[in-house]
Amino acid sequence: MARDSFIFYREYKEAIDSIKDKKKKLMFYEIITEYTFYGTIPENIDVGIRAMFILIKDKLDKANKSYWNYEDRRSSKYKNWKKQVLIRDSYTCQRCGSKENLVVHHIEKFSENKKLRFDVNNGITLCQKCHKEVHEYEG
Ligand SMILES: [Zn+2]
Ligand SMILES: [Zn+2]
Structure with a gap:
C-alpha cells in the first residue's frame, strides 16, 4: 500500500540512529524508500534489518489505521x-x-x-x- 505523502516517521529515524553499521544503515534507508514509493519490501536484504523494519512498519500501520479511516x-x-x-x-x-x-x-x-x-x-x-x-x- 503506497502512501499519499512521504512522511519520515520518527520511529524510522530512531531505528536508523540505533544502527551502528554504516552498510546496514543504508539498507534500512533503502527499505523505507522502496516501501514508501512502491509498497514492497526488498527480499534480498539483511534478515535482521528486514525484520526490524517490518516490526516498526506494523506498529505504524496499526496506529495509522485508527488515525485514518480508510x-x-x-x-x-x-x-x-x-x-x-x-x-x-x-x-x-x-x-x-x-x-x-x-x-x-x-x-x-x-x-x-x-x-x-x-x-x-x-x-x-x-x-x-x-x-x-x-x-x-x-x-
Ligand atoms: Zn513548504
Ligand atoms: Zn499531516
Missing part, C-alpha cells in the same frame, strides 16, 4: 475537502510558499476531532517538506 480517505467527501483547501490556499504551501509536492494537512488531528474532519477551516496546504517538519514537531 473509507473516509477514499471518499469523494475527502477528495472534495482536499480540493477546497488547495483552492483556498491558491495551491501554495502556507509555510514556505512552495507550489510543488503539495499535501493537505489536518490542523486538528483526525482521530481527536472527527467533527472537523471535512471542515475546510481545519485544513492547510503544505509542501511535503513542511508537512514532514510539522509532524516531527508534533511528535
Whole structure:
C-alpha cells in the first residue's frame, strides 16, 4: 500500500540512529524508500534489518489505521475537502510558499476531532517538506 505523502516517521529515524553499521544503515534507508514509493519490501536484504523494519512498519500501520479511516480517505467527501483547501490556499504551501509536492494537512488531528474532519477551516496546504517538519514537531 503506497502512501499519499512521504512522511519520515520518527520511529524510522530512531531505528536508523540505533544502527551502528554504516552498510546496514543504508539498507534500512533503502527499505523505507522502496516501501514508501512502491509498497514492497526488498527480499534480498539483511534478515535482521528486514525484520526490524517490518516490526516498526506494523506498529505504524496499526496506529495509522485508527488515525485514518480508510473509507473516509477514499471518499469523494475527502477528495472534495482536499480540493477546497488547495483552492483556498491558491495551491501554495502556507509555510514556505512552495507550489510543488503539495499535501493537505489536518490542523486538528483526525482521530481527536472527527467533527472537523471535512471542515475546510481545519485544513492547510503544505509542501511535503513542511508537512514532514510539522509532524516531527508534533511528535
Ligand atoms: Zn513548504
Ligand atoms: Zn499531516
